[in-house]
Amino acid sequence: MxxxxxxxxxxxxxxxxxxxxxxxxxxxxxxxxxxxxxxxxxxxxxxxxxxxxxxxxxxxxxxxxxxxxxxxxxxxxxxxxxxxxxxxxxxxxxPKKSLARIEASKGFARNLMEKHGIKASPKFRIFERQANSQRDLLEEEKEMYTFIDQELQGNYVVKYDALKGGKGVKVSGEHLMSVDDGMQYALECLNECGRVVIEEKLIGVEFSLLSFVSGKQVVDMPAVQDHKRAFDGDTGSNTGGMGTYTDANHALPFLTAADVKRASEINRQTADALLRECGEGYKGILYGGFIAVKDGIRVIEYNARFGDPEALNILPLLSSDFVTVCQAITTGELTEDLVRFEKKATVCKYIVPKSYPDKKDEKGMEVIFPSDLPDNARLYYGDVSADEQGRLHLGGSRTAGIVGIGNSIAEAEKVAQEICSKVQGPIRFRSDIGTADLIQKRSQMMEDIRSVSS
Ligand SMILES: Nc1ncnc2c1ncn2[C@@H]1O[C@H](COP(=O)(O)OP(=O)(O)O)[C@@H](O)[C@H]1O
Ligand SMILES: [Mg+2]
Known part of the structure; x- marks a missing residue:
């Protein structure tokens, strides 16, 4: 094989x-x-x-x-x-190219969900550069302004409509401070790729639910929560992801059973919609990026692959044969029985160069990892390379993901934290990911959002 x-x-x-x-x-x-x-x-x-x-x-x-x-x-x-x-x-x-548009085009994903009656999107509009006269362009700009300013009341998100390495989305109040800022970025997107998605800014707590998919067969993995911000307390620049956790029951502490069930249902509906839209089945990993909001679950985006770090939490828990699962995805023989995950929690913390993600000052410098890991830990190398003597040197991006496995998130967190603190070199990591404090904050936020009467 x-x-x-x-x-x-x-x-x-x-x-x-x-x-x-x-x-x-x-x-x-x-x-x-x-x-x-x-x-x-x-x-x-x-x-x-x-x-x-x-x-x-x-x-x-x-x-x-x-x-x-x-x-x-x-x-x-x-x-x-x-x-x-x-x-x-x-x-x-x-997935093949046409099916992978679920990730590569955020506009395609929104249109697909709308067309197939999947009610999980925020208010959105897609603007296309098809106007050919100066007058049409002005009309289009006016419509865009009205949509952002009136319909969305200035709470909006602007999405570049093509793959952009996680750097194409800008959110009002974070990256865009006025309606004019939004207009400027939306026009930049239109000029660059001909299409832009503008949508309502949702308030809630984000999580991911990934599924193995073969056409209509959909088998879920444990739900995961990612942490995009560079520093403790969710501060600093957005990164590729500083760490993630999963819980022993494969759900997340701030979600209800109904929330997870709904996300799972949306992944199933989306796989089915893709089959109907593209005339052939999706084969691979379907990654639903969700947000739990006041009145349920919405989709932030879809990805057509494993997430990084999500894969680092999920794959070590897979106790059945991954190769068999992969084969079943390609042959259309995917069943729940083939996919078994240990009932354990995981916490992943990424070791990154000190100045990541804003600069690459430490590139080429040496990093030393603890030589032996306990059975309940994993170390996955990222942007790091070995020289002839076997010494490891930092690249400019995320260095290595360290995963702790335990009976609870707290137990898994301790394992990951201990190993991270033994890594030597000009690196840093987030100490708060997976701690009781941070999880309590998420749960409190969810409670607050859901208790406000509308
Ligand atoms: N409609 C939305 N409401 C609120 N926040 C959003 C919305 N869409 C995106 N975001 C925020 O922007 C981040 C990046 O957007 P996403 O659609 O996931 O694109 P990408 O991962 O390709 O950058 C999300 O993780 C989320 O925090
Ligand atoms: Mg995303």
Whole structure:
């Protein structure tokens, strides 16, 4: 059994590890964006290259004849790598380009949900650059202004309508301080990619529910909460994610059972809508980004892949064979029985260079991780590279995800925190992720939002 794994970062390391521990003992052929020491230690072949160089990936497939492919990141998925691999006859765990629009175009996702009666979007409008006279353009601008100012009352979010590495969304009150700021950014999006999504700013608590999907078959993973802000107390710049946690019951402390059930239902409806819209089934990971609001659950966005760090929490808990799950996704034989998760909580904390995400001052500096980890911990390497002596050096992005596993979030947090505090080098991490204090704050916020009478 040979598996082509197209990845980068700590999510890639977690995927490689989950495939590697399969009783089917697959050989892993890795195509990776950097020389990831974690993947290198597991894979039998390591091709370090640009993941958008599909021609080179095709050459590797022809030479090494894998039986299955798994694609990790959004860019190659959005760019249609699954179509290219399937064309070669290689069953692939990742949606084809047309289905991956659920992530690559936020406008497509909103329209799809609306068209198929999935009532989980905020108020939104999509503006397109199709006007051809100066007068039409002015009309369009006026409409946009009225939508932001009158209909949304200045509480709005502007979304660039293409993949932008998590940097295309700007929120009023955070990045955009006036209606004019919003207009300026919306026009910038229109000029750059021809389409912009403007939507109502929702107030609530965010969480993710990822599902394995094969057409109409949808099997959920434990719900996860991510922390995007750079510093403790949710302060500082937005990052790729500083850490995440899951609970032993696979739900989250601030959600009701009905909330999780509703998110699960929305993922099912969305998989079904994709099948009807695109004429073929979605095969891969469907990642619902949700927000629990006053009167239920709404969708913030969809991703067409595992999240990073979400994958770092979820994959270590998978006690059934990940390779079998991947095979079932490609053959359409996915069932609940194939997917089993341990009833444990996890807390992931990302080690990042001190000046991340604003600067890359520590790039190239050495980082030293504790040499042995307890059984209830995992370390997944991200943007870090090994030199000839085996010493590790920081890249500019997130360095490594450290995961603690326990019977409760508190127990898992202690494990992760202890290992993080032993890492040496010009790094930092968030001490508050997974602590009782932070979780209490989330629950309190949810309670406050839901108790206000409208
Ligand atoms: N409608 C919305 N209401 C409130 N906040 C939003 C809304 N849409 C996006 N956000 C905020 O912006 C962040 C990024 O938006 P998202 O749609 O997830 O795009 P991406 O992850 O591609 O940057 C979200 O995690 C959320 O905090
Ligand atoms: Mg997001």
């Amino acid at each position: 040979k598996i082509l794994l197209v990845t980068s970062s700590a999510r890639g390391h977690a995927l490689a590890e989950a495939l590697h521990r399969s009783p089917q003992k697959p050989e892993i052929i890795s195509v990776c964006a950097n020389n990831n020491p974690g993947i290198r230690a597991i894979a039998s072949q390591m091709h370090v290259q640009n993941l958008m160089d599909f021609e080179s990936i095709v050459r590797i497939v022809k030479e090494s004849t894998p039986d299955l492919a798994v694609i990790g990141p959004d860019d190659p998925i959005g760019g249609g790598l699954a179509d290219v691999l399937e064309e070669l006859g290689l069953p692939t765990v990742a």
